[in-house]
Amino acid sequence: MKVHVLLTKEEINAERLRENGKVAVVLDVLLATTTIISALNEGAKEVIPVMDENEAFSLSQSLKHENFILAGERDARPIEHFHYPSPTMLSPLVLGKSLILSTTNGTIALKKAESAERVYISSLLNNKRTAQQLLDCHLESTIVIICSGNAGEVSLEDVYGAGHLIHSLLYLSQQSINMSDAAKMAFYLFLGNQYKASELLSSSSVGNLFERYGLFDDLQLAATANTVSVLAVMKNGTALLEEEHASQSEIRKVRDI
Template sequence: MQKIHLLLKKEELNEEKIESGKKIAVVLDVLLATTTITSALHNGAKEVIPVMNSEEALEVAKAIPANDCVIAGEYEAKPIDGFVYPSPTLISKMIKDKTLILSTTNGTVALRKSAGATKVFIAALVNNPYVAKAIQKEKEAETIVVVCSGNSTGFSLEDFYGAGHFIQCLVGNQREEYELTDSALAALMFYQGRVEASKQTLADSFVGRMFTRHEGEEDLQLAAEKGAIDLVPILKDGKVVCSGKGIEVKTNN
């Protein structure tokens, strides 16, 4: 029986524990890093390189011709000078056949801290059903660690909701095959109570309210579209690439 555990924020990640045993990490930053990554790959990005901060982003960029990459990032929700803001709808217009170098306060840090897991999947509402379907085939994994990246306040409502949606997609009607920790069960129950309210839940969150104030409606709408992108991004050798596409799943969860 596989165990599903949920971490409520990136600060709960223990890199030594994530490396021990056969663990799969599923990282969510619904607003906005994992939605941006998935969208960028969907729109033709060659790969996405998540970095810890802007300094590392600039260092990584030195090895890639300027015309072949897009450097995007934010720090504490504010744009970084000289970087493209990591808006999925904005980046989609400029990313085809390029590498996205991405620095965010929470999502890319959570990804990097999860790198020691046996496999690291990138998930969001837009691709949760497809990631869940791929993970259902990972029978050797002992624990599936679902990581909410969180935000400046710590707990992130949109990541908690997204985690619940992912867990629903994963377990479906086969609850007896999984052991859910209390945190994982809480996210699942929260999601089940708001199945039809994805956009409203995101809009009501701390970060969602910031989006509304700063004309981020288009990104908010995209992030709320459950199952809209049929990609399964994974972190491999420090880069996010697609491990699967077009997996047939039902997306009415």
């Protein structure tokens, strides 16, 4: 297994992702992929990431049912007529519904990663479940971990999340992995702050915005590692639970780490 890390979504090259069956894992710890994983864990039928609010409105009008929720933000600010994409706020609303999600960074990263052979959605909440899937099904593949970043800038929390995912791969496999320099950087950032997730996320630029807007519960949730065994994958532009669920023994193994 080879592991590369892209530090921002702007580094995504569709042609290179398409080459040789690369597998992508997209992270937007604050907050899109945390929201997606939380929503699927709370029983959402699906999460549909879109590029912007206009695409979200168009999609909602084309759906053959009305059992959906529009959620989104632009530069961390609410979008009129949309729910704010807070996982803790959306949690009681999503059961059985389609969540149409528009965010500044994470949903755009997911759309840009579509050329990969397989695209997984991950966060601190489910990184170890994602890692187990990569080891079970993509051991001979090149894995590209995509940090969404923030408007072209590197996001501390996403690099930390990438390091956490790499740590999970190493822990579960008990063998060395071929890592790019960016992957090693993420891994060592995580190692040096392994037990400081909440502090690190709060200190990041996006974390500072969350504190300013009073989103303390979302910060706490996003910093919580390995609390769900959700495996999420993109299929035809939609984030869904992977059909091949982990066995109970696998789930226990992940939770025990």
